[in-house]
Amino acid sequence: MRSRLPALAILLAASACKHAPPRPAPLPVQPPLVAFEAVRLEGLGFSGANLEFRGRIENPNATPLSAVRIEYALDLARTRAAQGVLPAAVVIPGAGAAGPGTGTVLLPVQVRFAAVPGIARVFAEDREADYLLGGAVVFLTPAGEVRVPLSASGRIAVPRPPRFHVEKVVLRSASPREVVLEMRLDVQNPNAFDLPAGRIGLGLHLSGKEVVRADLVIAEPIAGGATVEVPVPIRISVFKAGKAVARLLIPFTSVDVSVKGEAVFGGVPVPLDLATQILPGG
Numbered sequence: 001m002r003s004r005l006p007a008l009a010i011l012l013a014a015s016a017c018k019h020a021p022p023r024p025a026p027l028p029v030q031p032p033l034v035a036f037e038a039v040r041l042e043g044l045g046f047s048g049a050n051l052e053f054r055g056r057i058e059n060p061n062a063t064p065l066s067a068v069r070i071e072y073a074l075d076l077a078r079t080r081a082a083q084g085v086l087p088a089a090v091v092i093p094g095a096g097a098a099g100p101g102t103g104t105v106l107l108p109v110q111v112r113f114a115a116v117p118g119i120a121r122v123f124a125e126d127r128e129a130d131y132l133l134g135g136a137v138v139f140l141t142p143a144g145e146v147r148v149p150l151s152a153s154g155r156i157a158v159p160r161p162p163r164f165h166v167e168k169v170v171l172r173s174a175s176p177r178e179v180v181l182e183m184r185l186d187v188q189n190p191n192a193f194d195l196p197a198g199r200i201g202l203g204l205h206l207s208g209k210e211v212v213r214a215d216l217v218i219a220e221p222i223a224g225g226a227t228v229e230v231p232v233p234i235r236i237s238v239f240k241a242g243k244a245v246a247r248l249l250i251p252f253t254s255v256d257v258s259v260k261g262e263a264v265f266g267g268v269p270v271p272l273d274l275a276t277q278i279l280p281g282g
Contacts, residue, residue, distance in 0.1 A: 029141045032065055032092060033058040033100075036107075036133065036152035045193050046159045047114065047266035053107040053133060053152060058100040059092040065139045065146075066091050070107050072135035072150070076158065077122040081111045081131075088137070105137060113159070114267035120161065123270075128155045162195055162222070163188040166259055166276040169204075169234075171248060173281075179241075179248050181234040181278065187218065187263075188227040195222040195265050202261030202272055204234060210260075211241040218265070254279055 035056050042050035051074075059065050067090040073083040086107065093101035113119050122129050133152040138145055165186040172180045181204075189195040198218045203210040214232055222228055236245055247255060255278040263270045 029065075029143045029146060030060045031146060031148050032060065032139060034105075034137050034148045034150050036150060039131075039133075039152070039154065039156060041157055042108075044157055044159065045266075046191065046195055046268060048110065048112045049156075049158070051109045051111065051156065053109065055105045055107065055137070055150065057090070057092050057103045057105055057137070059102070060095050060100045061141075062094045063142060064091055064094050064101065065141055067103075067105055067137050068140045068145075069138045070105065070135065070150075071138065071147075072107060072109065072133060074109055074111070075132045075134075076111070076116065076156075077125050077129045078132075079116055079118055079122055081116045081122075082109050092139075109133075114269075119268060120271055123158055123161045125158060127157060127160060129158045130154075131156050159193075160190045161270045162263065162265065163190060164263070164272055164274060166274050169257060169276055169278045170281050171278055174249050175238075176249070177238055179236040179238060179245050181236070182281075183232040183234055183259075183276075185216070185230045185232055185259075186227055187222060187230060189222040189224055192224040194224060197221055198263060198265035200230070200261065200263040200272065202232075202259055204236075205258040205260055206241075206244045206255070206278075207247075209241075209244045211244050212236045213261075248278065252280065 036053050037056055038054045040052045042052055057067065067088045070086045070088050074081050088105060090103050090105050092103040095101050116122060131154060136147040136149050138147050166183060169181050169183045172182050197220055200216040200218065203213045212234055214234060216230055216232065238245055257276060257278055259272065259274040259276060261272045263272055
């Protein structure tokens, strides 16, 4: 007698599949509209800036939506200045007879200029720089997470770099062993806020060759709009500098030189490149 158990098992399995309840289909969700409308400068200094972007959200769905996080990247003058992910806790009401539900999301962004590559180029935009904000607002919906792209662009204020000036370099003494010069470096802060304390490393270039270096310390902040005078005593070893300083050992009217280096204030580097003259001492 042939067994009928396999056939019975197949029949029972088919019957169970036929009567099993189907999985609920996800509720349809239309992507909300995200538009960043304004940016506010909360604070600006030579070391950084605090920005706050305000975005408007429109929810076209009948059910409320929750914004749970914001992913963002901010470029200044085509240079990445900040990026990150911030949690959000904003509930956008559902649409009604009057139209979509609306809400506001705030995105605070902290920019530290010392961490921005090529920040001198950004400062060179002269008081304002182009910004580009990109990323996404992530919503929690009945159908799961939904990422809605965000973007905004415009111009925001940035600090102006300090201005450097060397009126002249004076020859104080010259011998076959050592040349002594005296230089005064003026440092002006063109901003309304203080310039932090810092340091300056510079080299004196004669006939295209660096003949001596000097390291200066600006121990106190420079007030907005103020200029400080920094004396720079320079001693050049004739033995080390060689032919480059030989022309200073004979009478001369003036000698063209350049001063090159880098200043760092509050961790922010600023290039230094000046042209001046060495004059005989009077």
